[in-house]
Amino acid sequence: MSDTGPIRRHDIAATEAPPRDDEIIAGLAALGSPAPHDVALGALVRVGLADAWAELPSPLGAIGIAWNGRGISWLDRADDAARFQDRFAEHVGRPLRRTEQVPERMAMAVAARLAGNRRIRIPLDLRGHTPFEVAVWLKALEIPRGEVRPYGWIAAEIGHPKAVRAVGTALSHNPVPLVVPCHRVVRSDGTIGQYSLGGPEAKRTVLETEGLDTVALEAQARSGLRYLGSATTGVVCLPTCHHARRIGAPHRRPFRSLASAVQAGYRPCRSCRPDSGSAIAA
Amino acid sequence: MDADLALAAGLATDLDLAFPTLVDAHARRLFTIANRYLGVPSDAEEVTQDALVRAYDALSSYDRDRIRALRLRPWLATITLNLARNRRRRIADRRPATSIEPLVKAGWQPMVTSNALPSAIAERREEERDLAIALLSLAPRIREAVVLRHVDGMSVTETAVALGRPEGTVKAQVARGLAILRRQLTSGPHDQPRSEKEKTA
Numbered sequence: 001m002s003d004t005g006p007i008r009r010h011d012i013a014a015t016e017a018p019p020r021d022d023e024i025i026a027g028l029a030a031l032g033s034p035a036p037h038d039v040a041l042g043a044l045v046r047v048g049l050a051d052a053w054a055e056l057p058s059p060l061g062a063i064g065i066a067w068n069g070r071g072i073s074w075l076d077r078a079d080d081a082a083r084f085q086d087r088f089a090e091h092v093g094r095p096l097r098r099t100e101q102v103p104e105r106m107a108m109a110v111a112a113r114l115a116g117n118r119r120i121r122i123p124l125d126l127r128g129h130t131p132f133e134v135a136v137w138l139k140a141l142e143i144p145r146g147e148v149r150p151y152g153w154i155a156a157e158i159g160h161p162k163a164v165r166a167v168g169t170a171l172s173h174n175p176v177p178l179v180v181p182c183h184r185v186v187r188s189d190g191t192i193g194q195y196s197l198g199g200p201e202a203k204r205t206v207l208e209t210e211g212l213d214t215v216a217l218e219a220q221a222r223s224g225l226r227y228l229g230s231a232t233t234g235v236v237c238l239p240t241c242h243h244a245r246r247i248g249a250p251h252r253r254p255f256r257s258l259a260s261a262v263q264a265g266y267r268p269c270r271s272c273r274p275d276s277g278s279a280i281a282a
Numbered sequence: 283m284d285a286d287l288a289l290a291a292g293l294a295t296d297l298d299l300a301f302p303t304l305v306d307a308h309a310r311r312l313f314t315i316a317n318r319y320l321g322v323p324s325d326a327e328e329v330t331q332d333a334l335v336r337a338y339d340a341l342s343s344y345d346r347d348r349i350r351a352l353r354l355r356p357w358l359a360t361i362t363l364n365l366a367r368n369r370r371r372r373i374a375d376r377r378p379a380t381s382i383e384p385l386v387k388a389g390w391q392p393m394v395t396s397n398a399l400p401s402a403i404a405e406r407r408e409e410e411r412d413l414a415i416a417l418l419s420l421a422p423r424i425r426e427a428v429v430l431r432h433v434d435g436m437s438v439t440e441t442a443v444a445l446g447r448p449e450g451t452v453k454a455q456v457a458r459g460l461a462i463l464r465r466q467l468t469s470g471p472h473d474q475p476r477s478e479k480e481k482t483a
Binding site: 032035042069 | 298301302305306309310311312313314317318323327330331334335338339409410413414417428432433435460463464465467468
C-alpha cells in the first residue's frame with residue numbers, strides 16, 4: 001500500500017469484518033445492467049419484427065430505405081423524414097428506427113440495381129402483400145433498364161391477361177419503387193402514366209436517367225406506333241426493346257398492331273415478347 | 283414464472299405477435315448475464331442480440347407443444363451463455379496480452395479500472411465495481427454458476443437446467459464462488475498469492 005496514494009476501499013475493508021454471504025449475494029443481485037435500447041430493437045429488426053431506415057441518394061433526390069433481417073421493406077422519398085416515418089407507419093406499421101446509413105452491402109446492391117444490374121440479388125421483405133401483387137412486382141423486376149412495358153404486358157405475363165387495371169393498382173402499391181422498377185411500366189397508349197414516387201414528372205426523370213428518351217417515346221405512341229419490326233431479321237419488338245433499338249434506320253418497320261406485323265411475316269421477339277398482352281393492347 | 287408461462291403460450295399461438303414481449307421481458311437479464319460473464323459491454327450487446335435472434339429462429343422451427351413446454355428463463359440463459367462462451371474464447375484470442383484475468387491473478391489491482399475494464403465505466407458505486415471485477419476473476423465455470431444463480435437470480439433448479447449440471451454441482455460451485463468473492467473483497471486481490479488462489483479455484 002502506498003502511503004501517498006488515495007485511500008482505497010480495500011485499505012479500509014481489510015481492517016473490517018469480512019462481508020457476509022448475504023451481503024455479497026445482495027451485491028450480486030444489484031449488478032443488473034439495463035440493456036442498451038439498441039439491443040432489443042436491433043434483435044427485432046434482425047428477425048423482421050421491426051425495421052431500420054436510412055437515407056440514400058437517388059435520381060429523385062434523397063430517398064429513404066427501410067429494411068429488416070428479411071430484406072428491404074419500404075422505399076420512399078425522404079426530403080421530409082417525419083413524412084417518411086408517417087407513411088411507413090401507415091403502410092407497414094412495424095416499429096421503425098432511423099440509423100445513420102444503409103449497410104454498405106445493401107447500399108452497393110441498390111446502387112448496382114439502379115445502374116441496371118438485374119442479376120444483383122436484393123432481398124425484399126414483401127410479407128403482408130397478396131400473391132398477385134408480389135407476382136406483378138417480380139415481373140416488373142424482369143424489365144431491363146432503359147426499357148418499358150405496357151400494363152397489359154405484365155398482366156398477360158403473370159397469367160391474368162384481363163387484370164390490366166389490377167396490375168396498375170398493384171404497381172401503385174409497390175412498397176419498394178426504384179428497386180422494383182414499376183416506373184418501367186407505362187400505359188399501352190405509350191403515355192408515361194402515374195408514379196408513386198411523385199407523379200408522372202418523377203417517373204419521366206427516372207426513365208430519362210435510365211437512358212430512355214421519353215419525349216420521343218410519347219411522340220411515337222401518338223403517331224400510332226406500337227411495335228417495331230426489323231426487315232433484316234423479320235422479328236417484331238416493343239419499341240424500347242434493346243433489340244429494336246439496334247435496328248438500323250433503313251430496316252425499321254413500324255406497326256400499329258401485332259396482328260399486322262404477323263400478317264407481314266414478322267415473328268414476335270423472344271426477349272421483349274410483344275405478343276404478351278397484345279390482344280388487349282391492339 | 284407465471285408471466286413466462288403465459289408468454290410461452292403466446293409464442294406458441296402467434297410467434298410474431300408475442301416475440302416482442304419476450305424481448306421486453308428478457309433482453310435486460312440476458313444482457314446482464316452476458317455482460318457479467320464477459321465484462322465487455324459491447325461484446326455483451328452483440329451476444330444478447332445474437333441470442334434473441336437464435337431464440338426466434340429456434341421458436342420458428344418448434345411445434346406448438348414444444349414451445350408451450352419451454353422453460354423460457356433457463357432456455358434463454360443457455361442460449362446466451364453458449365454464445366458468450368464462444369465470444370469469450372474469441373476475446374481471449376483477440377487480445378491475449380491484455381485479458382484482465384491473468385493480470386488480476388498476478389496481483390494487479392485495477393485502480394484506474396475505467397480504462398482497463400469497459401464494464402467498470404458504468405459502475406456507479408465503487409463496491410459494485412469491485413464486485414464486478416472480482417466476479418470476472420472467477421474461473422469461467424464457477425462464474426457462470428454465480429452469475430445465473432445470484433446476478434440473474436434463477437433458482438438452483440433453473441440454474442442447473444440452464445447449465446446442464448446436477449443441482450449438487452451447481453450448489454457447490456456457487457458456494458465456492460461466493461467464498462472466493464468474499465476473500466477477494468476482504469483483502470483485495472493484490473494480497474492473495476497466486477498459488478493460493480489457484481488452489482481455491
